[in-house]
Amino acid sequence: MIEINGVTKRYDRKLYALKGINASLKERVTTVIGRNGAGKTTLIRILSTQLFPSSGTATIEGLDILKDTKKVRQIMSSIPQEAQLIGILSPLEQMQLYLMARGFTASQAKAEAKDALDELELYDFRNAPSDTLSGGMKRKVFVAMALAAKAPVIFLDEPTTGLDPLSRIEVWSAIKRLASKIILTTHYM
């Protein structure tokens, strides 16, 4: 469960990106929709401890994002809207790096990465330099990365932007099959 308590963000004196947001997110999957500039990315960044709110706070599974930041990071994985792959590394290599940084052993990381790549129909591209993948395929690698980590809470900022309709369905069904709590932003209604 995520409780958002009066979260406000001002990037400068004039503009409120978020103004006193209160919400209880109880469902397994929560979708944040809104116009460009509505504040979706700002909210995701604050909840995933990458940005301080100007005021207010939130708890994730009972942990306060400001006081229990380290613990919050241990139970979540987050894919930013602007995430970029390292071009010379293959999807499998980057996913292994990411998962090992999160504490997986090398062999666990490889097995989980392969499973997630297979789930998103990327298995045949697992060893290709990421530079050679299409934009949509790169986006799917990040979704695979977030899912493979098996974190209890997952944040995805526009995971399906630029994806063709079939890839979009693959992402939605991968999300549905997961047990994690997911908060995602999207323009697909």
Ligand SMILES: Nc1ncnc2c1ncn2[C@@H]1O[C@H](COP(=O)(O)OP(=O)(O)O)[C@@H](O)[C@H]1O
């Ligand atoms: N780093 C920043 N500095 C100043 N203003 C920002 C910054 N990031 C976002 N904003 C502003 O905050 C508002 C919300 O942006 P954002 O959260 O990215 O919206 P969304 O993700 O819904 O498109 C916009 O008006 C945007 O211009």
Ligand SMILES: [Mg+2]
């Ligand atoms: Mg955004």
